[in-house]
Amino acid sequence: MTARHFIIATAGHVDHGKSTLVKALTGTDPDRLPEEKMRGITIDLGFAELNLIAPNGEKIHAGIVDVPGHEDFVRNMIAGVGSIDIALFVVAADDGWMPQSEEHLQILTYVGVQHAVIALTKCDLGRIDIVTAQIRDRLREAPFARSPIIPMSVRTGEGIENLKNALAAELTDMQPQRDYGKPRLFVDRAFTLRGIGTVVTGTLTGGQLQRGQSIVVQPQNLKTRIRSLQSHGHELDCAQPGMRTAVNLPDASLDRINRGDLVTIADLGQPSLTLQARLEQSPRLGPVRPLKKGISVYLHHGTSRVAARVAFLEKDGVAHLKLASPIFAFLGDRFVLRDPSEQHTIAGGIVLDPDAAKHRKSSIVPEDVDLCLRSEIASSGFVRKEMLLRKSHFSTDEINEALKRLERANEIVIRDEIAAEMDAWEKLRAQAMALIDEAHKGNPQRAGLDLNELRGALREQTAEVFAALIADLVASDFVRAGSAIARAAHRPALPKDLKAVATRIREVLSQKPFDPPGRREIELDRHGQQVLRYLIETEEVIEISPDLVLLRENFERMKSAVIDFISKNGPATVSELREALHSSRRIMVPLLEHIDRDGVTRRVADRRTLGESARLS
Numbered sequence: 001m002t003a004r005h006f007i008i009a010t011a012g013h014v015d016h017g018k019s020t021l022v023k024a025l026t027g028t029d030p031d032r033l034p035e036e037k038m039r040g041i042t043i044d045l046g047f048a049e050l051n052l053i054a055p056n057g058e059k060i061h062a063g064i065v066d067v068p069g070h071e072d073f074v075r076n077m078i079a080g081v082g083s084i085d086i087a088l089f090v091v092a093a094d095d096g097w098m099p100q101s102e103e104h105l106q107i108l109t110y111v112g113v114q115h116a117v118i119a120l121t122k123c124d125l126g127r128i129d130i131v132t133a134q135i136r137d138r139l140r141e142a143p144f145a146r147s148p149i150i151p152m153s154v155r156t157g158e159g160i161e162n163l164k165n166a167l168a169a170e171l172t173d174m175q176p177q178r179d180y181g182k183p184r185l186f187v188d189r190a191f192t193l194r195g196i197g198t199v200v201t202g203t204l205t206g207g208q209l210q211r212g213q214s215i216v217v218q219p220q221n222l223k224t225r226i227r228s229l230q231s232h233g234h235e236l237d238c239a240q241p242g243m244r245t246a247v248n249l250p251d252a253s254l255d256r257i258n259r260g261d262l263v264t265i266a267d268l269g270q271p272s273l274t275l276q277a278r279l280e281q282s283p284r285l286g287p288v289r290p291l292k293k294g295i296s297v298y299l300h301h302g303t304s305r306v307a308a309r310v311a312f313l314e315k316d317g318v319a320h321l322k323l324a325s326p327i328f329a330f331l332g333d334r335f336v337l338r339d340p341s342e343q344h345t346i347a348g349g350i351v352l353d354p355d356a357a358k359h360r361k362s363s364i365v366p367e368d369v370d371l372c373l374r375s376e377i378a379s380s381g382f383v384r385k386e387m388l389l390r391k392s393h394f395s396t397d398e399i400n401e402a403l404k405r406l407e408r409a410n411e412i413v414i415r416d417e418i419a420a421e422m423d424a425w426e427k428l429r430a431q432a433m434a435l436i437d438e439a440h441k442g443n444p445q446r447a448g449l450d451l452n453e454l455r456g457a458l459r460e461q462t463a464e465v466f467a468a469l470i471a472d473l474v475a476s477d478f479v480r481a482g483s484a485i486a487r488a489a490h491r492p493a494l495p496k497d498l499k500a501v502a503t504r505i506r507e508v509l510s511q512k513p514f515d516p517p518g519r520r521e522i523e524l525d526r527h528g529q530q531v532l533r534y535l536i537e538t539e540e541v542i543e544i545s546p547d548l549v550l551l552r553e554n555f556e557r558m559k560s561a562v563i564d565f566i567s568k569n570g571p572a573t574v575s576e577l578r579e580a581l582h583s584s585r586r587i588m589v590p591l592l593e594h595i596d597r598d599g600v601t602r603r604v605a606d607r608r609t610l611g612e613s614a615r616l617s
């Protein structure tokens with residue numbers, strides 16, 4: 001199929017000839033239910049397909065969604081117009097503009113439909129000029145103010161070709177729905193076919209679906225796989241945005257999928273129970289149902305309908321909505337609010353934050369990726385890049401380009417996987433730098449600030465933010481020193497008052513070089529501990545065991561003496577070595593274990609032989 005794909009939905013008052021027109025255009029009777037036949041009205045959505053030739057000869061393929069006009073079924077009508085490109089707006093010449101003409105126009109406006117062709121039906125029964133003037137008048141402030149009005153009659157056949165031409169002309173100038181890599185198919189029908197399994201249908205938006213692809217059904221988070229895809233009865237490998245799409249889900253059980261659910265991919269996030277949105281109420285509807293804080297409503301989003309409450313509402317229409325059950329909405333999605341008795345359409349809205357966790361005044365424009373990013377980064381402080389605007393109509397490329405723009409403008413900082421506001425990041429950096437400088441000042445003898453200590457001081461940050469921070473510091477004036485971080489220029493040095501302590505420790509360790517006192521007798525106080533740690537870090541002193549330290553030179557001498565003795569006398573016991581070195585058991589045992597670990601000696605029964613590394617020593 002090389003044609004471009006669009007979705008058309010009918011709209012208009014009950015009995016104005018929508019379904020008859022669809023049949024005349026396509027040959028398909030969209031009314032399928034026995035009850036629809038019996039009552040002569042449309043109750044639920046009907047579907048057909050229409051092939052058109054554009055004025056330039058291009059092929060255009062359109063899926064048609066036929067909606068009910070009766071006031072009792074507005075709910076179904078809204079489910080039909082959520083993802084359409086153009087409305088086929090029907091007004092009957094004998095009846096003129098009627099209540100659901102008005103209500104459907106409102107709904108189309110609220111869900112953001114920008115294009116329409118108006119079919120003035122039943123011209124064999126009414127006054128074309130008067131009703132045309134009336135329609136023009138009613139559409140004056142609407143997005144369809146300049147849409148063509150095509151007089152026609154299915155009875156006489158008049159105007160059918162004109163209507164096709166008008167649709168083709170409108171669609172020729174339109175762009176098919178965008179593919180931004182985030183497919184969502186709002187389910188309008190779910191049924192089981194014997195031998196095939198569960199089939200769900202809907203209009204695909206936002207991205208492609210492929211045969212064999214792993215998908216998730218939201219909001220129930222049901223993971224499954226696409227076994228096969230169809231559009232209007234044709235098997236497909238890949239369905240494009242703007243296509244009526246039937247998806248066969250082999251291992252999904254039907255009782256878990258209903259109209260209102262949606263098929264999407266797993267890495268786009270989770271549904272939510274709270275939305276921040278901007279609400280708009282058309283002045284055309286008059287003050288029938290005031291929109292105010294606290295009211296209960298039905299929220300219609302895609303093909304779904306959930307009970308909701310307007311938790312707060314600001315003067316400019318920014319509202320916080322609490323939902324009775326979760327929906328999977330994107331930033332920029334449009335929705336319709338109706339009253340709890342389902343008699344009136346109250347307002348329309350556009351999602352500003354699909355996961356609004358708390359009150360937040362938002363001034364974003366959902367179409368402006370830079371603004372949206374700025375707002376999201378500002379509100380989350382430090383945020384993983386891949387989480388940014390995940391539930392939005394922006395593609396990953398668009399988001400990454402916008403991130404680069406904001407980075408170039410020095411508004412944000414990107415480090416590793418983290419994006420942050422420049423100011424917030426600088427503040428965090430400054431905080432870390434101050435802590436490191438403080439550590440250098442307070443403990444100049446130390447290699448730096450221990451990373452665990454820094455992590456503790458910044459524990460409100462995530463591990464990822466902390467890692468990005470360290471990477472950032474190390475990329476500039478800082479270095480890692482073992483388990484610590486330090487200014488690159490920092491050289492550990494003993495402050496004056498500790499120098500005397502160091503001298504004392506050196507003396508104590510030298511008096512009986514091969515038999516010095518235990519560590520506890522050296523680390524007499526906090527200063528003793530600090531200095532010994534410094535001497536160990538600068539490798540002047542070697543830690544032999546938890547309670548034994550030796551001056552490095554003495555340790556080296558003892559090691560050589562051990563090697564010497566064994567070379568001359570053969571394998572030796574601890575006692576023999578202790579006597580030979582004028583040391584003690586308290587020293588010899590841990591010393592030998594230490595040099596065993598280094599491979600200098602090796603224990604065989606109760607004797608030591610020389611190890612692999614003895615020669616190198």
Ligand SMILES: Nc1nc2c(ncn2[C@@H]2O[C@H](COP(=O)(O)OP(=O)(O)OP(=O)(O)O)[C@@H](O)[C@H]2O)c(=O)[nH]1
Nearest residue numbers: 014015016017018019020041042069122153154155
């Ligand atoms: N005289 C005349 N009757 C028409 C014409 N088009 C439709 N009708 C009749 O109008 C009645 C209603 O037509 P439908 O197509 O069911 O109307 P609808 O708009 O689909 O109605 P709902 O779906 O229930 O809102 C039917 O009896 C049609 O035969 C027309 O051009 N001329």
Ligand SMILES: [Mg+2]
Nearest residue numbers: 018019041042
């Ligand atoms: Mg109908």
